[in-house]
Amino acid sequence: MKKAAGRRRMVVILYGKGGVGKTTVSSHLAAQYARDGRKVLLLGCDPKTDTSTRFLDGKKPPTMLDLVEGRLARRFSELLTRTPAGVDVMETGGPEPGVGCGGRGVATLCQFLEEHPRELSSYDAVVFDVLGDLVCGGFVAPLRFGKGNCVFIVSSEEPASLFAANNIARMTRRPYYDAASVGGVIFNLRRNDAPREHLVAFARRLRVGIVGALERDRTVMEAEERGMTALAYAPRSPAAKQFAEIAAAVERACLAKKAVKASPMTNDEFWAFVRRHRIASL
Known part of the structure; x- marks a missing residue:
């Protein structure tokens, strides 16, 4: 597929607490953008190597580790896997x-991309699926290497997940990540009856928007069991519609001209916020 004519290039980076659903969100964003006619590159920045599982029927693709350990040359095409x-x-x-260090692999990937600007520029949607809570500097390499101008935070309604989200917002405020803009928070709910006013208050406190709130849906789990996205498994389902709406909202936020700088809380302020709103773990 050729790069879509006349479309601005998006670089979308998803961060969030481990297990919150970043990979589910990032893989569905990538799938929706491909369905929309964009040329999409999905970058899995996690030692689990699970970002691509919904596209490759459970097969393991080559990894940056294979390249580093000499099992591959430094050709872009050798590390790239094209999916149906x-x-x-x-x-x-x-x-x-x-x-070893998982974050080193992310930094190495970013360096590899820097070495292949022509190939990278052929994509008009680049989606990073990045592990963790940012305690390791390697995991912020997509920002430090100038790749990420639009960060989206994936969070549930639970305190630990919100704590990680606040830390990610704090990271984007550092001077050496000044190019990073926070596109908003994508809530991936643990419970569909979670109080939405807490989510609104949290986003308002950080001065960022809510991209959307994904409700738990059995269709997504059934699709995952089959190594598929909900878009491929049940394209007319409510779950597929949810992801299409999130993808459109991410695109609008990412391509907006105005950069959004978050206003995160200190740790003490965060826990005071949790107590004030009586937010509890499930």
Whole structure:
């Protein structure tokens, strides 16, 4: 697929607490943008190498670790995997548990992309699926290397997830990540009856928008069990509609001319916020 003519290029980076659903969101965004006719590159920045599972029927793609350890040359095409859904994917891979640093793989991937500007520029939608709570500087490499001008935070309604979201907002305020703009928060709910006023208050306190709130849907789990996105498994389902709406909202926020700088809380302010709004873990 050729790059869509006349479309502005999007670089979307998704961060959030481990297990909150970043990979589910990022893979569905990539799938929707491919369905919309964009040329899409999905970058899995997680040692689990699971970002591409919904596109490759459970097969393991080559990883940045394969390249670093000499099993691949430094050719863009060798690390790239083209999928039937029209989404091109790359995975960082990662070291064995207890050995090495997972963040180093992310930094190495960003360096690799810097070395291949022509290939990278052919994409008009680049989606980063990035692990974790940002305690490791390697995981913020997509920003430090100038890749990420639009950060989206994936969070549930639980305190630990909101704490991570606040930390991500704090990260984007650092001077050396000045190019980063916060596109908003995508809430991936643990409970569909979660009090929405808490979510609104949290986003308002950070001075960022709410991109949307994804409700739990059995269709998404059934699709995942089959190694598919909900868009491919049940394209007319409410779940597919939810993801299409989130993708459109992300695109609007990412392509907006005005950069949004978050106003995060200190740790003490955050826990005071949690107590004031009586937010509890499930």
